[in-house]
Amino acid sequence: TxxxxxxxxxxxxxxxxxxxxxxxxxxxxxxxxxxxxxxxxxxxxxxxxxxxxxxxxxxxxxxxxxxxxxxxxxxxxxxxxxxxxxxxxxxxxxxxxxxxxxxxxxxxxxxxxxxxxxxxxxxDEPFIEKEFGVKPSQLADYWGLTGISSSQVPGVPGIGPKAAKEILTQFEDIEAAYAS
CATH class of the missing domain: 3.40.50.1010 (5'-nuclease)
Structure with missing residues (x-):
């Protein structure tokens, strides 16, 4: 089979x-x-x-x-x-x-x-960086910001992939971004 x-x-x-x-x-x-x-x-x-x-x-x-x-x-x-x-x-x-x-x-x-x-x-890591523009350790924060449309999980209103990448390029994680 x-x-x-x-x-x-x-x-x-x-x-x-x-x-x-x-x-x-x-x-x-x-x-x-x-x-x-x-x-x-x-x-x-x-x-x-x-x-x-x-x-x-x-x-x-x-x-x-x-x-x-x-x-x-x-x-x-x-x-x-x-x-x-x-x-x-x-x-x-x-x-x-x-x-x-x-x-x-x-x-x-x-x-x-x-x-x-x-x-x-x-x-792997190169795939993640190419696909999402972030490190694997940042994916949970990335999806927290953008949401996951295929599962109907909302993200932060007004934040899409581009903004999420910018935030996570400047800061290691969401907590560091909020603290700034």
């Missing part, structure tokens, strides 16, 4: 010593963020029905490769991945997140890297 071929390629390319697959819960619960921001991810299209019905087969394909999977009701896969990856990386172990999600870029560290398997590229 396509899933098995993709898995085989990922495994041969990354050669991991340990691996886990993390999935969003089937119910598409928007999680705790929707309680704070009712519009959070409201504009996202629902998962296509064939994919929804194929999730069990995808998880089974991972299992057949000897790879366990994790999903938790009420938690987004992004949060689970970030928690696991930063915890392991904090112990000096090398971690590679395989994902197209640029949101993980704020986690970059000497022991944590992100691979966009489908675009065949690393989402």
């Amino acid at each position: 396509t899933t098995q071929r993709t898995l085989t390629r990922i495994l041969s390319e990354a050669k991991p010593t340990h691996i886990i697959a993390v999935f969003d819960h089937h119910e598409q619960d928007r999680g705790w963020r929707a309680e704070i921001l009712p519009d959070y991810k409201q504009n996202r299209k629902p998962m296509p029905e064939p994919l929804m019905q194929g999730l069990d087969a995808i998880q089974q394909a991972w299992w057949e490769q000897g790879i366990d999977s994790l999903l938790s009701e009420g938690d987004e896969a992004d949060d689970l991945v970030a928690t696991l990856a930063t915890k392991v990386a904090s112990h000096g172990e090398k971690v590679t997140i395989v994902s197209t999600d640029k949101g993980y870029c704020q986690l970059l560290s000497p022991t944590l890297q992100i691979r966009d398997y489908f675009q065949h590229r690393w989402l």
